[in-house]
């Protein structure tokens with residue numbers, strides 16, 4: 001890896017009126033981001049008068065902190081609100097309720113002008129490297145966009161800095177004048193990462209950064225993120241539905257279900273001793289990367305039924321309709337997210353690997369008996385193979401990434417036609433959708 005971010009001097013123009021100065025840099029281990037009671041309800045409107053008839057409760061009361069220098073992994077099934085959470089904390093969306101504090105400053109309701117200086121400090125990497133890069137712009141234009149938008153003139157000039165960033169992410173500086181369609185998915189994601197790093201952000205929110213990539217490339221990109229964090233002292237929130245990827249890069253993991261965090265724990269504790277039945281079910285589907293242990297008997301839990309609609313989530317514990325441990329109290333009373341063990345918060349009346357929080361309530365709901373089934377190793381073996389390959393590569397530091405540096409770009413037919421693609425900085429500069 002080449003130069004470190006600290007090595008570069010960036011001339012930042014004087015702050016304009018109306019900008020917000022944060023209270024200061026968070027030292028490693030100090031709270032960088034604090035989220036309290038965060039909600040996002042998307043209104044559902046109907047009729048000529050567009051009257052609101054309901055709401056999609058995409059994010060429904062989140063409380064968590066991200067410490068400087070750590071990686072928080074956020075996992076959960078599709079539709080549980082992970083992306084919405086990512087967009088709320090980077091203020092691409094306006095929250096319905098709750099607060100977001102960045103370095104001790106309340107940024108919950110800052111407008112575009114107020115957020116502009118903070119855009120340097122928080123960046124997003126998007127899931128789909130095919131649609132998040134404008135096909136009509138050269139790589140140089142794409143990666144230099146943050147400098148233009150922020151009016152920042154790096155020492156030595158923009159072009160030199162962009163070329164440096166390209167080499168930091170394992171691409172050739174000669175790629176400067178090429179177009180996105182000349183690159184493979186993994187290389188495009190590297191371009192997206194270079195753009196996100198341009199202004200030396202403190203917080204990077206990566207929304208499923210590898211799920212659109214070929215399995216063989218996923219480990220390279222995950223390892224790149226990991227290396228960059230160590231070299232540049234970045235703080236990450238990494239969103240994924242695949243626990244096998246998050247496992248290797250996260251310090252702590254938040255498990256989301258239907259707009260809420262059901263468990264938030266240090267990585268080791270979560271994997272060794274999950275407390276929420278939903279976490280246990282998610283983990284049971286994660287393949288074991290070590291071939292020697294792959295044959296070992298383990299409990300595989302297959303959840304039945306779909307995730308309920310976030311328009312009318314179940315009362316009580318939201319997971320009770322799919323939980324094999326659900327009793328009456330789960331149907332009626334929402335369990336609070338409580339720190340039952342140091343470093344492990346869980347919202348459950350009947351946690352796994354811990355004392356029952358409602359021992360008087362022993363009668364299972366009738367649906368609970370049908371909620372999940374144990375499945376054989378063989379049944380999951382096929383899907384396990386692919387994820388295991390990624391996990392193993394991530395664990396071992398990944399294959400030689402030089403191949404991706406040689407500029408032997410694959411073409412992705414059709415990508416160039418995607419004229420509607422919006423670049424991330426453009427998106428980041430856009431107004432929150434309700435403002």
Ligand SMILES: Nc1ncnc2c1ncn2[C@@H]1O[C@H](COP(=O)(O)OP(=O)(O)OP(=O)(O)O)[C@@H](O)[C@H]1O
Nearest residue numbers: 042056058077078079080081082083084085241310
């Ligand atoms: N702009 C919007 N308007 C209305 N509903 C929305 C909007 N954006 C997201 N939703 C809904 O909010 C819920 C959460 O969506 P979100 O994309 O945050 O989930 P997710 O966990 O990231 O899922 P995925 O992994 O599929 O992206 C979903 O039911 C989704 O349909």
